[in-house]
Amino acid sequence: MDDARRPGPLKSFAPADRPAMPELSGERVDGDGQVSLKALRGKVVVVNAWASWCAPCRAEAPGLSRVHEELQAKGLRVVGVNANVSVEAARSFEKDAALVYPSLHDPQGRQLLRLPKGLVSTVGYPFTIIVDPEGRVAAARIGAIGEAELKKLVTPLLPT
Numbered sequence: 001m002d003d004a005r006r007p008g009p010l011k012s013f014a015p016a017d018r019p020a021m022p023e024l025s026g027e028r029v030d031g032d033g034q035v036s037l038k039a040l041r042g043k044v045v046v047v048n049a050w051a052s053w054c055a056p057c058r059a060e061a062p063g064l065s066r067v068h069e070e071l072q073a074k075g076l077r078v079v080g081v082n083a084n085v086s087v088e089a090a091r092s093f094e095k096d097a098a099l100v101y102p103s104l105h106d107p108q109g110r111q112l113l114r115l116p117k118g119l120v121s122t123v124g125y126p127f128t129i130i131v132d133p134e135g136r137v138a139a140a141r142i143g144a145i146g147e148a149e150l151k152k153l154v155t156p157l158l159p160t
Contacts, residue, residue, distance in 0.1 A: 018136035022114035035104040045131040051083040052093035056144040061097040063147035
């Protein structure tokens with residue numbers, strides 16, 4: 001694996017130490033309404049920041065869709081946060097990658113500036129944040145996340 005695809009550090013938090021995940025909301029990339037994390041409270045939410053020009057983002061997208069589809073009935077939701085200035089480029093990525101989850105269009109990165117300081121670097125993509133049902137950050141991965149690692153992180157948070 002080359003350096004561009006090597007995942008960065010994983011940060012995980014014990015329940016008592018989990019910071020609150022701020023509300024991220026706005027227009028969906030596909031133009032089909034709004035995305036709001038607050039509306040997903042009670043679910044385990046995987047927030048994945050991506051851009052269409054990001055090769056690791058393209059590589060991880062199919063796995064994110066598979067995990068979303070596999071665990072959706074158990075209370076998991078994947079939400080993308082797209083950094084493209086061009087909504088057309090973002091829509092093309094969604095179509096090419098056959099994404100099955102919605103993405104928030106955040107071309108200026110204003111939504112991501114609300115994240116707790118030091119959680120992730122918002123200048124590089126991709127990164128993924130796992131939010132527990134109470135709306136707190138359970139884990140964050142800088143860089144691409146694999147399907148097996150994602151399942152390992154979210155499964156303990158899902159209702160049994």
